[in-house]
């Protein structure tokens with residue numbers, strides 16, 4: 001059993017305990033001491049932000065993964081919306097929507113977006129094509145969805161490339177700043 005320690009010793013040990021470098025005896029002594037000493041307990045509690053960065057890290061990770069889920073949903077929704085406009089009067093909007101989706105794709109997938117976006121666009125269009133067939137829409141009309149998917153892929157690729165070049169330029173600028181500093 002650890003001997004009782006004075007407040008001064010306890011205060012000296014608290015930083016060591018917090019940093020996890022105190023011996024087992026010291027840690028036990030501090031824990032024993034702060035059970036009965038409100039002053040040292042307050043000091044100990046104030047000085048134990050050690051797990052905070054980890055928490056912040058976890059939180060940041062959670063926010064990032066939520067943001068990713070949100071962006072993925074936005075991507076899917078945008079794709080469905082854009083494809084649903086096909087052959088309607090508003091389909092010119094896709095010349096804006098698709099590059100924006102390409103930017104989103106780059107944020108989510110980096111350069112993989114260049115092949116993932118066409119895959120997703122064709123898959124979504126193919127689903128629309130099958131749905132159209134089931135609904136009895138003329139197969140020829142539905143098939144044009146697949147042709148448009150090719151064009152949309154090009155638009156999306158343009159967005160991805162623009163985002164990628166921007167990202168590259170910003171990163172280079174940052175590196176240059178760091179070198180200059």
Ligand SMILES: [Zn+2]
Pocket residue numbers: 006007008010033037039040041
């Ligand atoms: Zn004390």
